[in-house]
Every structure is written in structure tokens, then in C-alpha cells.
Amino acid sequence: MGLAMAGKTVTRADLCEAVYQKVGLSRTESATLVELVLKEITDCLERGETVKLSSFGSFVVRKKGQRIGRNPKTGKEVPISPRRVMVFKPSAILKQRINAGSDGGGAGAAEP
Numbered sequence: 001m002g003l004a005m006a007g008k009t010v011t012r013a014d015l016c017e018a019v020y021q022k023v024g025l026s027r028t029e030s031a032t033l034v035e036l037v038l039k040e041i042t043d044c045l046e047r048g049e050t051v052k053l054s055s056f057g058s059f060v061v062r063k064k065g066q067r068i069g070r071n072p073k074t075g076k077e078v079p080i081s082p083r084r085v086m087v088f089k090p091s092a093i094l095k096q097r098i099n100a101g102s103d104g105g106g107a108g109a110a111e112p
Contacts, residue, residue, distance in 0.1 A: 012034060012035075012038075015034045016030050016031040016034045017030075019033055019034055041059065045059055045061055045086060048061050048084070049061070053091075054091070055091055055093040055094065056090070056091055056093075056094055057088055057089055057090040057091045057094055058088070058089045058091075059086060059087075059088055060086070060087045060088075060089060061084050061085070061086050061087075062084065062085050062086075062087060063082065063083075063084055064082060064083055064084070064085055065082050066079060066080065066081055066082045067079075067080050068080070
């Protein structure tokens with residue numbers, strides 16, 4: 001059986017604590033640093049810019065045009081208004097790290 005995919009959810013407070021532990025700033029400075037980084041990423045995305053973080057991945061804003069959808073309960077067609085969506089595309093390095101050491105049973109895995 002594979003590893004459980006559930007696990008701990010990392011919060012802003014956890015990120016602030018990690019910065020505090022590893023960088024040596026005060027707790028207040030660590031929290032400010034984390035908030036400033038998140039705000040800069042958010043501001044860039046709000047302007048429609050792509051945020052690319054080397055060896056991590058890219059946050060990309062895409063435009064979706066108006067289309068016709070269907071209400072699954074009633075089957076009635078309804079228009080879906082145009083909107084912007086954000087997509088995260090992990091880097092090859094991040095994908096590799098996530099899959100390293102997993103027993104996901106991908107191609108080439110032998111069954112006992």
C-alpha cells in the first residue's frame with residue numbers, strides 16, 4: 001500500500017516560524033518578510049503577470065472566455081461568465097523531489 005497523501009497543512013504561521021528558525025531574524029521580522037513575499041506574489045498575479053520561481057514552479061494567470069455550462073442538478077444550460085484563473089505549474093525539479101523515494105508504483109515497478 002502507498003504512503004498516505006494526507007498530512008500536515010502548512011500555514012502562514014508555520015512559514016514564519018521556519019524563517020525565524022532558519023534565518024535568524026526576530027519572529028516579528030520573519031512574519032513581516034513572509035507577508036511581504038506573499039504580497040508581492042499576489043500583487044504580480046493580480047496584474048496578470050506570471051510569477052516564476054526557479055526550481056519551484058510558476059504561478060500563471062489565464063483568461064477563460066464566456067462559455068455555456070450545464071447545471072448538473074437540472075441539466076439546464078447556463079452561461080459561465082469570462083474570468084481569470086490561476087494555475088500552478090511545478091518545475092521538473094519540484095516534481096522530481098515530490099516523487100523521490102515514493103513507492104507510487106509507476107512505470108517499471110514490479111508486483112511481488
